[in-house]
Amino acid sequence: MASPIITLQPLSAYTFTTKAPQPEEDPSVSARLQRLQNNYEDFGMRRSTEAVLLVHEHGHPHVLLIQVASSFWKLPGDYLRPGEDEIQGLSDRLDERLMPDDGMDGGEESGRGGWDISDCIATWWRPSFETFMYPYIPPHITKPKECKKLYLVQPPPKATFAVPSNLKLLAIPLCDLYDGSNRFGAQLAAIPHLLSRYQFVCQD
């Protein structure tokens, strides 16, 4: 019954460099929803996975978030191909997004990041081809259009993150995420709640 223990490394254990830009796949939100609908007709419900990567500063947990332009924030991760394994797919997305390319195409050498992907801490459902999602399947919805799972992911004890030059990677303290739904959106503002069941041990 004891709370599971998560060991956090200090932000200073990580080095940050930049790499080639990775433009958004869709030019607008409406284009992204249209593609979701097109893909639904061909393949059924979209499955997405995202990573909650944790570090600490001065003993307070921080979540690594990607900032797109100045006002849009997201977790690293993306949707999966039909039939693709959730965990392997998330590991590949994290490699592509955050690991140095080492002169290869991103994602070709799997597991480079040494990501420790553990618990699923939340699931979000998209009931229709609209922007809103819920942390449950709403009543009377029998065919959700997307299911997104958030996984707790431990980065390796030391690492160099290579961030696409059009994006920023920032460590946001839990106390900023909490009550930060105006700035970060409901999904990211809920992360402190999801993590409160864990006991954190902060390494020097």
Add this chain to the structure above:
Amino acid sequence: MASPIITLQPLSAYTFTTKAPQPEEDPSVSARLQRLQNNYEDFGMRRSTEAVLLVHEHGHPHVLLIQVASSFWKLPGDYLRPGEDEIQGLSDRLDERLMPDDGMDGGEESGRGGWDISDCIATWWRPSFETFMYPYIPPHITKPKECKKLYLVQPPPKATFAVPSNLKLLAIPLCDLYDGSNRFGAQLAAIPHLLSRYQFVCQD
């Protein structure tokens, strides 16, 4: 990595009766905070445990909440005595609050309710002798004044709940709790997030 499975019984599997009133221990919020402070000086940080009891209606999960007067809602559970075991203490509080008295003083026969207390799904911290709590220990706080843990609790497949006549016990759907922080407060409105990592199987 699969989501843990939780089996939900229909609300109709339960019978609700009333029993003698159980008045609030403190006459006001300020009296409750004053008692918290007095107890802190004697015993240190207060530990509390509360239960998230789930049922379903028409396949949608509902949480059993206690309504005090017309506008205050809370989970069943309460603070623990110094040294009292968390799980046993919660089981005793649930018996006292929700089980028929059977002509005895509440809580004397332990385990009457057959509560299946499983995961801790959230922890809330009170940094000072004030009303606000957070799902993390705020930076620079070294001595929190209260730690409250929420446990997922499965009621037995069939049961009769006896509710003190000054209180109501209501099954609130997740879709009402979500975005319901004005009505239910931040702690209860976060429950849908906390439960989204589980997969629910609804029994007829």
